[in-house]
Ligand SMILES: Nc1ncnc2c1ncn2[C@@H]1O[C@H](COP(=O)(O)OP(=O)(O)OP(=O)(O)O)[C@@H](O)[C@H]1O
């Protein structure tokens with residue numbers, strides 16, 4: 142469904158991605174792991190058209206994304222929960238969720254989806270008229286995900302899913318991601334906690350210095366000696 | 377004596393409603409894109425000319441041509457954004473504010489001078505049956521034009537407020553103001569949103585101009601004064617709150633009117649002194665919640 146093929150990307154003179162390829166299939170959870178500065182966010186931003194690639198190709202369901210502006214990519218069904226959550230702090234919880242359903246395709250189902258989100262996240266229902274900026278970190282993360290789900294995406298990209306969340310909240314998030322996958326959505330997650338990311342995902346990619354160095358089924362990555370040593374601290 | 381004060385108050389509220397209406401446009405553009413559109417006063421001036429020509433050539437009353445003027449200047453604003461300001465939006469904030477201000481300054485020179493060349497420096501006025509009318513109330517005279525201006529300005533402001541709060545397009549403008557990047561992640565076309573916001577701001581400025589025409593006429597030099605007033609009011613209020621900007625405009629109008637009793641020609645000083653005081657005491661503006 143999403144095919145990233147041999148992309149190069151530079152910020153000025155600094156090349157951040159080198160021939161990166163990755164695929165996400167329908168109904169799949171894929172984890173992207175790597176150290177700080179490896180290029181994970183850059184790859185997600187390239188997929189959503191926020192930064193332009195120099196070489197290679199990006200396509201989604203057979204349609205090329207390489208020259209398409211972000212808002213069209215969102216219309217096409219890719220939604221990204223960015224690092225820093227991408228909320229509108231001076232707008233209420235409900236308004237943030239409504240903005241999640243901004244694209245035409247999602248507007249019809251807005252009312253129903255809003256109820257669904259409030260079922261899924263009762264705390265957001267309680268805070269519905271509060272400014273998003275006044276929510277706790279965990280509540281903001283829930284709102285960020287709920288806002289993404291409001292757009293009925295086919296592919297959800299989540300950067301730093303568990304940042305700022307308590308262990309209990311992380312568990313809940315993982316349950317949630319599984320649940321939305323079971324509804325047929327594909328998910329690409331970037332996650333600091335490599336162990337739980339690989340436990341959750343079907344497949345994983347390891348990125349180092351802008352290059353994909355390892356990829357495969359999560360189960361086999363968890364047994365991989367290099368990953369154990371570099372990311373799991375197991376020797 | 378009380379009558380004099382009340383009379384001055386009435387006058388102040390009337391002028392202030394125009395200050396508020398003009399300032400809202402400037403505040404909107406700055407609040408949404410951090411573009412300092414200091415040619416906004418020239419827009420007010422051109423709006424007045426547009427209403428004048430509709431009256432002069434086609435006999436359309438300025439109050440009736442208001443929707444036409446609004447539509448024309450909406451398009452003018454969107455065009456100005458696309459051709460002039462769009463390239464600055466990608467710059468970092470400080471550079472953006474400075475460069476947009478310089479561009480707008482150039483625009484002032486072009487617009488004001490072209491206006492003088494095309495339509496001479498003469499003052500242009502219209503005369504309608506209601507301009508002379510006024511009615512007495514508790515011993516003070518309320519001019520008909522003043523009341524109409526206040527009502528129309530207030531309606532436009534309430535309309536803008538509801539638009540920003542209730543409609544998808546309005547919400548997307550507010551969202552874009554908070555974070556253009558986050559808004560584009562929800563599928564908002566930022567360039568289009570900026571064009572629309574500039575269009576609305578320009579239309580509001582031109583509407584203010586049409587009302588100015590009714591009260592005091594227009595000549596090519598009034599632009600700078602309206603830019604200054606709009607800027608003072610917008611900075612006083614902060615840019616986050618449409619209603620706040622309008623209230624500040626009223627406040628400013630009243631203050632200036634009262635000042636004119638005591639200080640005569642030096643009334644302008646009052647505004648500037650208050651302006652400084654607010655900057656020192658509440659640099660984010662009187663009505664701003666964040667930023
Ligand atoms: N806007 C930018 N301009 C210049 N260089 C950038 C920019 N954004 C990222 N970089 C550089 O690109 C490289 C990859 O950054 P990126 O944000 O993709 O890393 P990451 O894997 O997401 O890291 P983290 O885990 O810390 O979020 C880094 O070396 C970073 O310094």
Ligand SMILES: [Mg+2]
Pocket residue numbers: 181182183224300
């Ligand atoms: Mg990152």
